[in-house]
Amino acid sequence: MYAREKGINSMEQYSSMNEENSCSLQFTGGRDSTLTAIHLIEKYQMKTLHLLTFQTDLMTDIDKVYKNVEKLEEYFRKKARINHHLLDTNQLLRDLVQKNYFHDLIQFKTYNAATFCPSCRLSHHANTIIFCKINGVGNSADGVNELTGFDLFQQEWAVDMVRQLYKEYGISYHTPLLHQKTSSEVLLEEYNEKNALDNPFYEEQPRCIGGGQFHNLYLRCYYLPLKGKQAYIEVSKKWIAKKLPFIREYIDRALREKL
Numbered sequence: 001m002y003a004r005e006k007g008i009n010s011m012e013q014y015s016s017m018n019e020e021n022s023c024s025l026q027f028t029g030g031r032d033s034t035l036t037a038i039h040l041i042e043k044y045q046m047k048t049l050h051l052l053t054f055q056t057d058l059m060t061d062i063d064k065v066y067k068n069v070e071k072l073e074e075y076f077r078k079k080a081r082i083n084h085h086l087l088d089t090n091q092l093l094r095d096l097v098q099k100n101y102f103h104d105l106i107q108f109k110t111y112n113a114a115t116f117c118p119s120c121r122l123s124h125h126a127n128t129i130i131f132c133k134i135n136g137v138g139n140s141a142d143g144v145n146e147l148t149g150f151d152l153f154q155q156e157w158a159v160d161m162v163r164q165l166y167k168e169y170g171i172s173y174h175t176p177l178l179h180q181k182t183s184s185e186v187l188l189e190e191y192n193e194k195n196a197l198d199n200p201f202y203e204e205q206p207r208c209i210g211g212g213q214f215h216n217l218y219l220r221c222y223y224l225p226l227k228g229k230q231a232y233i234e235v236s237k238k239w240i241a242k243k244l245p246f247i248r249e250y251i252d253r254a255l256r257e258k259l
Helices: 010-020 031-042 062-075 090-098 101-114 116-135 156-168 184-194 212-227 229-258
Strands: 022-026 048-055 081-088 139-141 172-174
Touching: 022 031, 022 116, 031 048, 031 062, 031 184, 048 062, 048 116, 062 081, 081 116, 090 116, 090 229, 101 116, 101 212, 101 229, 116 139, 116 156, 116 212, 116 229, 156 172, 156 229, 212 229
Parallel strands: 022 048, 022 139, 048 081, 139 172
Antiparallel strands: none
């Protein structure tokens, strides 16, 4: 098991990012992840960027992700080396959703119905950590931001829990867009115009048919009106805390097999 350490503040994270000059990025081809890739190269001067795209049986139009990958490779070919990796997270997602399902249903009641998307996100983080450890990458980034909406792992308190998980494995987790005040859609359009791009960046990402719309409807129309935001935060913290030991076990087992 890797030694676990306390978290670090954002200024220290960005300092360590500049020292290594390589970073992984969870990449969907959407506006947030594409804008994050641009920031990592231009603002944080990354010389090697590993774009990680996660695939399950519920993903459709996976080929769309390659459009912005190719645009990034072309536009930044003189500034950074960009490597794209397609990672299968199907088994871990299935295990997170199905294992202990009835126990989770008893403990979390109707909230458990809205945990499919958070389970998917946890599977992304677990496989990102594994990728970074195997490939010797000390930085990892994510395009999460608070403007996006109801995604559990777009909230700052959840980001802090995830950041600590990465820190346990010696990886600095960065979220450059977390507190941005303008939407990524607007910022990406401004970037395209400012740089007069012949082949501009637009949202080109796969779709998931797993239940994202249900998750949003459940929160907007049922849980938040009935329970309130603070109750949602508290039960979400309990759910994440319950799943983290399983995630650590998965990561440790994978690293024992591959390192």
